[in-house]
Amino acid sequence: MRYWLIKSEPDVFSFDDLLAAPKQTTCWDSVRNSSARNFLRDGMKKGDLAFYYHSNAEPSAIVGICEVVREGYPDHTALDPSHDYYDADSNAATPTWFMVDVKAVKKLANPVGLPEIKNSAALSEMALVKVGRLSVVPVRPNEWETVIAMSEGRS
Template identity: 80%
Template sequence: MPAKKAPKSMPYEQGAWAHVFAPRAPGEQRYWLIKSEPDVFSWDDLERAPKRTTCWDSVRNSSARNFMRDGMKKGDLAFYYHSNAEPSGIVGICEIVREGYPDHTAWDPQHDYFDAKSDPGTPTWYMVDVKAVQPFRTMVTLPQLKADPALAEMALIKVGRLSVVPVAAAEWAHICQLGGVSS
């Protein structure tokens, strides 16, 4: 039986998100948005975690995986978004403190996100570690984001189903202002 190959993606320079995979200038920081349901793992849970840090595991979407595996770098910042909440919205900022590495939950048959097809020798799923940086003074809700013309092209609005999406620098600055924090 031939060896299993690692998952492939379209060459990044041809995809809609090519800019988030492009080579970086020295010291360049990029921005992201990560989602969690607050009853699963909330912003408060992240702040209570040891060293205010946790692994961002159990993502089972290939686009979101690619962002974590190949796009996110140590020192990048991410909005922490509460999804499936009333209201849903951005509640804080976290930092990527460990770059993409294999998501061990895929190999645990007892875990809700076990993937029998994932092989530790050629991992399918990846995760990053995130650290709480700063809560928003004011939650920026999904209705606010959708109603704001400055955010009409935001990945969260265009492709809302992804649990990890890139955020443009101008969007980042604008949302930080809405949330009452400095960018």
């Protein structure tokens, strides 16, 4: 099993929105970056866990945990001309963009903010910090444990 981190702007779709969604599940669509796409299509497996990170937020922080409940499948928003994220260069036969379904597992006891992450020696190599822009990034097991400990005030 692998660990991940997915980002969303809380103004667009927050963790609370996920908790309020039917079955607490949503399709993680509209990713239009090829590196992130590769993680969605090839890396994420059913049962993998992911941190839910609020970007462009006050404060920017890891706020919850969710689980991959459906593995990579074509992102329909890329194929729908009426959609904001329509990609005229993609097609249903050979889809360019993929998404997964994620289900909320739980909210963290306390959010773990970006400054805390940056201040933690154990998290200095985290992809979140190293490769800022990617909306889907892997998390190492020791990083996962460290963040969980911080959220529970055990750090």
